[in-house]
Amino acid sequence: MADHLSTTFSALADPTRRAILARLASGECSVTELAEPFEMSLPAVSKHLRVLERAGLIARGRSAQWRPCRIDAGPLKQVAEWTEQYRRIWETKFDSLELYLQELAAQEQKHDGKRRKK
Amino acid sequence: MMASGVRNSGTFRVTTPSDTDITLTRLFDAPRHLVFEAMTKPEHIRRWWGNLGNGYRVPVCEVDFRVGGKWRFVSRHPKGDAEFYGEYREINLPHRVVFTEIYAPFPDTVSVVTADLTDENGKTRLTATSRYPSKEVRDMVLSTGMEKGAALSYDRLDEVALSLATTKP
Numbered sequence: 280m281a282d283h284l285s286t287t288f289s290a291l292a293d294p295t296r297r298a299i300l301a302r303l304a305s306g307e308c309s310v311t312e313l314a315e316p317f318e319m320s321l322p323a324v325s326k327h328l329r330v331l332e333r334a335g336l337i338a339r340g341r342s343a344q345w346r347p348c349r350i351d352a353g354p355l356k357q358v359a360e361w362t363e364q365y366r367r368i369w370e371t372k373f374d375s376l377e378l379y380l381q382e383l384a385a386q387e388q389k390h391d392g393k394r395r396k397k
Numbered sequence: 398m399m400a401s402g403v404r405n406s407g408t409f410r411v412t413t414p415s416d417t418d419i420t421l422t423r424l425f426d427a428p429r430h431l432v433f434e435a436m437t438k439p440e441h442i443r444r445w446w447g448n449l450g451n452g453y454r455v456p457v458c459e460v461d462f463r464v465g466g467k468w469r470f471v472s473r474h475p476k477g478d479a480e481f482y483g484e485y486r487e488i489n490l491p492h493r494v495v496f497t498e499i500y501a502p503f504p505d506t507v508s509v510v511t512a513d514l515t516d517e518n519g520k521t522r523l524t525a526t527s528r529y530p531s532k533e534v535r536d537m538v539l540s541t542g543m544e545k546g547a548a549l550s551y552d553r554l555d556e557v558a559l560s561l562a563t564t565k566p
Contacts, residue, residue: 285532285536288413288416288532288536289416291413292413292415292416362411362413362539364539365411365419365538365539366409366411369409369411369421370406370409372445372446373409373421373423373425373523374403374406375444375445375446376425376432376435376436376445376446377403377404377405377406377423377425377426378403378445379435379441379444379445380425380426380427380431380432380435381404381426381427383427383431383434383435383441384426384427384428384431387431
């Protein structure tokens with residue numbers, strides 16, 4: 280599982296590939312459609328797609344003419360689960376910090392008010 | 398969940414800008430000097446850092462806040478203690494603090510945390526990047542506390558994919 284996660288993480292460690300995945304999250308499309316928003320040749324886009332395919336992040340249709348790409352949620356879900364725990368712990372800590380800061384700010388205001396009155 | 402009612406909760410993001418880094422960012426409704434105080438003074442740290450719900454407390458919280466000074470926090474909960482310690486490397490108030498962090502069971506694994514505070518529309522943005530010695534360690538940290546079978550709804554995938562897509566490397 281760890282090896283598989285490494286493959287997924289390294290496939291995701293590229294802004295173009297993340298953008299491709301984001302595009303595919305809204306529905307399947309062809310390589311040409313995927314290439315449109317990027318200033319990149321079709322072969323370059325195909326290269327990125329191969330990396331994503333090897334990581335299991337996308338699947339491609341069988342039809343030779345039009346091989347639509349679609350997102351495969353499996354590995355992304357695994358990555359999301361990994362980061363989710365960590366995210367949750369820190370989300371709780373930071374929410375707690377936010378609440379505490381509000382207390383501190385209120386205290387500070389009270390002090391400032393007193394000082395001004397003197 | 399606790400998160401729902403708290404201000405700025407939605408601004409919190411976890412990203413992995415490189416193979417060895419984890420970046421946390423969030424906005425806070427407080428001036429920078431207060432955020433720094435809350436992050437570096439023991440009497441404040443105790444109140445929020447180990448506060449993960451009922452049953453948690455922070456019995457040890459030592460901070461020698463100067464370059465080269467050491468810090469040590471222990472978070473205690475019914476299942477045991479989690480001890481963290483390290484050393485302050487750079488202090489540039491009220492902009493940046495850099496410190497090392499070690500999780501006690503793995504004393505040879507030192508991560509370096511760079512915490513930056515910036516003003517953003519009257520609020521303070523905290524951006525904390527932890528750099529780990531290797532990708533394996535980073536990935537292990539991300540999996541910390543993972544419960545078996547913790548299922549994530551597929552609804553979240555779009556969100557995850559989009560946040561990955563908008564991450565600046």
